[in-house]
Amino acid sequence: GENVEQHPSTLSVQEGDSAVIKCTYSDSASNYFPWYKQELGKGPQLIIDIRSNVGEKKDQRIAVTLNKTAKHFSLHITETQPEDSAVYFCAASTGTNAGKSTFGDGTTLTVKP
Amino acid sequence: DVKVTQSSRYLVKRTGEKVFLECVQDMDHENMFWYRQDPGLGLRLIYFSYDVKMKEKGDIPEGYSVSREKKERFSLILESASTNQTSMYLCASTKLGSVLAGYNEQFFGPGTRLTVL
Numbered sequence: 001g002e003n004v005e006q007h008p009s010t011l012s013v014q015e016g017d018s019a020v021i022k023c024t025y026s027d028s029a030s031n032y033f034p035w036y037k038q039e040l041g042k043g044p045q046l047i048i049d050i051r052s053n054v055g056e057k058k059d060q061r062i063a064v065t066l067n068k069t070a071k072h073f074s075l076h077i078t079e080t081q082p083e084d085s086a087v088y089f090c091a092a093s094t095g096t097n098a099g100k101s102t103f104g105d106g107t108t109l110t111v112k113p
Numbered sequence: 114d115v116k117v118t119q120s121s122r123y124l125v126k127r128t129g130e131k132v133f134l135e136c137v138q139d140m141d142h143e144n145m146f147w148y149r150q151d152p153g154l155g156l157r158l159i160y161f162s163y164d165v166k167m168k169e170k171g172d173i174p175e176g177y178s179v180s181r182e183k184k185e186r187f188s189l190i191l192e193s194a195s196t197n198q199t200s201m202y203l204c205a206s207t208k209l210g211s212v213l214a215g216y217n218e219q220f221f222g223p224g225t226r227l228t229v230l
Binding site: 001006036044045046049051089093095099100101104105106 | 117
């Protein structure tokens, strides 16, 4: 089955700096790569996603890049703000099997004011 | 807005009790999932369902069962709770049409923090 590895497990940055979280996947059939943000006391929520036919996608301060050859994808957050502090999960999916996704172990991001 | 609700935010049970965790979604999603979340272990899939009365085991089904009698409701059952089932339980749903289109965003509930004493 699919295996997703996520690094780092914790990340601390100063407000205004950039943050990068990296994930690798094992199944070359995976074609959908979402990123979820989980704030304290809440369930994860999708913040950005990318499909395998695209190399990069950007939404304001958030961007995701995908390297299919190397089987890795990354989340980039620029100009970080304290409200970006949360747990971030990457995931990979083949688009079959009821939409089942395999998640990384999560990254706890702390943005210090 | 899609809404996924879970019956309890916090639950305390004793070892050996039968525990029911309920999840309801209001957007007519075909697929529903139960995960447990533990520090450093991410989200691990327990069971999922792609239709009423249909279920499939996820990665860690031992000690759990599920029920999907209605499309909007997916229940997780701990037949005999044990202390190692103390965890955060998250329910999620996704729409079949989105899956077929290649975008299977999962919508999560707020979670139930279960403590087994």
